[in-house]
Amino acid sequence: MQAFISLVTGNDTLVAAGEGDRLLGFAASGEVDGMCWLKELSVDPDVMGAGIGTALLEATAERARAAGFRRIALSTFRDVPFNAPFYARRGFCISDSQSASAAIRRQVAGEVPEGVEIADRVLMIRDL
Numbered sequence: 569m570q571a572f573i574s575l576v577t578g579n580d581t582l583v584a585a586g587e588g589d590r591l592l593g594f595a596a597s598g599e600v601d602g603m604c605w606l607k608e609l610s611v612d613p614d615v616m617g618a619g620i621g622t623a624l625l626e627a628t629a630e631r632a633r634a635a636g637f638r639r640i641a642l643s644t645f646r647d648v649p650f651n652a653p654f655y656a657r658r659g660f661c662i663s664d665s666q667s668a669s670a671a672i673r674r675q676v677a678g679e680v681p682e683g684v685e686i687a688d689r690v691l692m693i694r695d696l
């Protein structure tokens with residue numbers, strides 16, 4: 569819970585709310601090495617597939633573009649269908665994290681969940 573609270577309060581967070589202000593999903597983003605970095609995009613499993621994730625992603629991208637960012641980036645699982653393929657269908661391209669800056673490599677490494685190989689993760693970037 570503490571990790572969730574610092575993720576939401578320590579970043580620029582957009583929230584999708586339903587009836588009675590029920591939390592349906594959120595997108596938390598910040599800045600890494602001059603790029604907007606999508607740190608978390610998450611939707612309540614009960615309402616997945618209704619376009620909420622796409623809407624949160626596009627709203628985050630639009631806000632980043634308006635704030636002057638030229639690229640939006642994230643790290644995610646290469647082979648999970650609603651991870652890298654989801655972002656690829658929304659204009660993100662896989663980028664070689666080994667040749668990225670130290671700050672980006674640190675960010676990518678810091679987002680690898682415990683027990684997961686870094687090779688299972690990819691850096692993805694979209695121009696804004």
Ligand SMILES: CC(C)(COP(=O)(O)OP(=O)(O)OC[C@H]1O[C@@H](n2cnc3c(N)ncnc32)[C@H](O)[C@@H]1OP(=O)(O)O)[C@@H](O)C(=O)NCCC(=O)NCCS
Pocket residue numbers: 608609610611612615616617618619620621622623642643644645649650651654657
């Ligand atoms: C990724 C996530 C945010 C998408 O949210 P969403 O509201 O379901 O997204 P949308 O309704 O806009 O789009 C759903 C897309 O995901 C795909 N999808 C959703 N659940 C899926 C599943 N279980 N298996 C395969 N594809 C799935 C749909 O095919 C659709 O893709 P398409 O429109 O390109 O064909 C949501 O699945 C989620 O919270 N997942 C768990 C957390 C996570 O993995 N976050 C991303 C980490 S970087």
